[in-house]
Amino acid sequence: MEKQHLDRILKIRLPITIGVILVAVALTFLISKSERDGVGYQPEQPIKYSHLLHAGQLKIDCKYCHTGVEKARHAGVPSASICMNCHSVARRDRPEIIKLVKYYTDGTPIPWKRVYKLGDFAYFNHSSHVVKGINCVHCHGDVANAEVISQKMSFRMSQCLSCHRDAHNRLPELGDKIKNGPVNCSNCHR
Numbered sequence: 001m002e003k004q005h006l007d008r009i010l011k012i013r014l015p016i017t018i019g020v021i022l023v024a025v026a027l028t029f030l031i032s033k034s035e036r037d038g039v040g041y042q043p044e045q046p047i048k049y050s051h052l053l054h055a056g057q058l059k060i061d062c063k064y065c066h067t068g069v070e071k072a073r074h075a076g077v078p079s080a081s082i083c084m085n086c087h088s089v090a091r092r093d094r095p096e097i098i099k100l101v102k103y104y105t106d107g108t109p110i111p112w113k114r115v116y117k118l119g120d121f122a123y124f125n126h127s128s129h130v131v132k133g134i135n136c137v138h139c140h141g142d143v144a145n146a147e148v149i150s151q152k153m154s155f156r157m158s159q160c161l162s163c164h165r166d167a168h169n170r171l172p173e174l175g176d177k178i179k180n181g182p183v184n185c186s187n188c189h190r
């Protein structure tokens, strides 16, 4: 009786259980795929902020909010106080602005979700690219025309290297001014 029961589990339940586990693994693999592979990854953000409206239509300079691009390793994401330079007056009655004002008055940082993120073992510096004239578009796509940011380039090592080896052709607008980027391991893994 005991053994029969076990046999039944092994013959019927076990294959079913394994099947369910395989499906679950496959599903989580597929669901999280874009996040790992990068391209297309578009997390939902805590406030419906639009680059198309602010950087595109209102023509606010990227540097007004991403203050680090010319002088630091990180571009930086603006704090609520930068938004409040305008939104202490603009559109204060709108639901998304009410959320913004609440983060600001509570002193809670807005929990923006990162779209582009390298592992700690790789070194990238915005300023050394941006001051050479390399436009954001080459790495982040046409942000000024995007309602919501999604990943346009997966920063696998090969993506960095393919531009570093062929900067003239990848950045034709910079002409002969631009040198190739470094390809030694220690330049990017410090």
Ligand code: HEC
Residues within 6 Å of the ligand: 062, 063, 066, 069, 073, 074, 075, 076, 077, 116, 117, 118, 119, 124, 126, 129, 130, 134, 135, 136, 137, 138, 139, 140, 155
């Ligand atoms: C040569 C490619 C390249 C260029 C050009 C570039 N970025 Fe980036 N950007 C990256 C990479 C790679 C990351 C991820 C960095 C990390 O995780 O350390 C990133 C991350 C960011 C982030 C997330 C926050 C941060 O500081 O890491 C912002 C915001 C950003 N970039 C804005 C910009 C803006 C604005 C410009 C143009 C002025 C620009 N980037 C130009 C490659 C680039």
Ligand code: HEC
Residues within 6 Å of the ligand: 047, 048, 049, 050, 053, 054, 058, 060, 065, 078, 080, 082, 083, 084, 085, 086, 087, 090, 091, 094, 095, 096, 097, 100
């Ligand atoms: C230089 C001024 C300025 C700055 C800085 C600014 N905004 Fe705006 N924002 C505006 C204006 C003006 C509008 C309204 C545009 C319109 O009427 O179509 C707007 C509209 C919006 C809206 C749409 C509101 C709605 O529902 O109609 C949101 C959300 C928003 N901003 C969020 C932000 C956030 C978050 C920041 C900071 C990261 C920010 N804004 C920074 C000027 C600014």
Ligand code: HEC
Residues within 6 Å of the ligand: 045, 049, 051, 054, 055, 060, 061, 062, 063, 064, 065, 066, 077, 078, 112, 113, 114, 115, 116, 117, 136, 137, 140, 143, 144, 148, 149
């Ligand atoms: C008014 C402020 C403002 C301006 C102007 C602005 N941004 Fe942003 N940017 C933000 C905020 C807030 C976020 C975080 C929310 C999001 O991802 O939409 C962000 C996120 C980003 C990211 C994704 C960062 C990450 O990895 O999570 C990139 C890339 C970026 N901006 C590029 C640009 C570029 C390029 C321009 C100019 C064409 C620009 N931004 C202009 C406020 C701004």
Ligand code: HEC
Residues within 6 Å of the ligand: 118, 122, 123, 124, 125, 128, 129, 132, 134, 138, 139, 155, 159, 160, 161, 163, 164, 167, 170, 171, 178, 179, 180, 181, 182, 187, 188
């Ligand atoms: C669109 C082209 C392009 C892409 C993509 C790109 N780079 Fe570069 N990078 C350059 C060029 C061009 C230089 C050399 C600039 C100069 O010195 O004239 C450079 C220089 C560098 C340097 C040396 C300067 C410094 O900051 O120490 C490092 C490190 C670097 N890149 C890392 C990266 C990493 C990591 C990535 C990928 C996440 C990347 N780059 C993606 C074009 C690119």
Ligand code: HEC
Residues within 6 Å of the ligand: 117, 118, 119, 120, 122, 155, 156, 157, 160, 161, 164, 182, 183, 184, 185, 186, 187, 188, 189
């Ligand atoms: C231009 C910058 C750059 C150079 C040069 C470079 N790497 Fe990388 N490397 C990266 C980036 C960016 C990643 C991916 C980071 C991430 O996944 O977040 C990476 C990832 C890796 C990984 C993890 C596995 C993988 O492929 O994602 C290893 C191992 C590695 N690099 C070794 C090396 C060695 C060895 C060299 C020299 C032959 C080298 N790298 C040169 C930028 C560089």
